[in-house]
Amino acid sequence: MIRLGLTGSIGMGKSTTAAMFRDAGVPVWDADAAVHRLYAPGGAAVGPMRAAFPQAVTDHVDRAALRARIAQDPAALPRIEAIVHPLVAADRAAFAPPGDLAVFDIPLLFENGTEGAFDATLLVTAPPALQRARVLARPHMTPDHFAAMMARQMPDADKRARATHIIETLDLDATRAQVHALIAYHRSLPHA
Structure with a gap:
């Protein structure tokens, strides 16, 4: 099985992209959901x-x-x-999970140094202005809270340099097409 580590800073479209993998039938493990289970x-x-x-x-x-x-x-x-x-x-x-491909949705994949546990990594990204607009549109989010969160995350340029694959999440249809192309690519590999 190919283990794909999915990451991206807040507001980059990681959750939406993970949902696209799920919709395509790829099992997705979600770090945030795991924390919710552990805290429940x-x-x-x-x-x-x-x-x-x-x-x-x-x-x-x-x-x-x-x-x-x-x-x-x-x-x-x-x-x-x-x-x-x-x-x-x-x-x-x-x-x-059964199958030939699984996605692991981990917000701090690179920050925590866990990328080595995966066969490949996927960074989802967007321009800074779009990221900021997405985050500040969330309930209870303030510019100060956003700045504090960004201070704990690795800069996007550094993540880009470390990622195996990059998807820019500018448009839902284009993102979905890239997700499907990435699934097809990984399933076409000899070890898939």
Whole structure:
């Protein structure tokens, strides 16, 4: 099976592109969905997070409370990551769908240095003005929050230099056509 790591900064169209792979019948593992499962009642992160950040946990981990904690104490972020990243990695390792191709939707693929776990990587990208407009159109998003998120992400130019494949998400039809072409390409490889 070919394991394709899908990434892109906030507002670049990663979730939309992942949905296009799903619509084409390609299994997709989603890092954000894994975190939601881990933070939900009974999730594997609830106990360890309660021990470290009791004010942010009831029967589930409250993401808004964690964001507030990080805003007050930036040193909390590495502590949160030390708890959550191994759990997310275990969830990803357990994902073994049938078939010849699987996509792994990982927002911080390059930032976390996990690209080596994949046969190829796909970066979705868009011009900065379009990215900013998409992000600021989201509910509860502010320019300051957007700037803080961007500060934690690798610059798009650096991601472009590291990616195996790049799709610019300017238009839904063109993006979908590129997704289908990429699926066909990977399925045509001798090891597919």
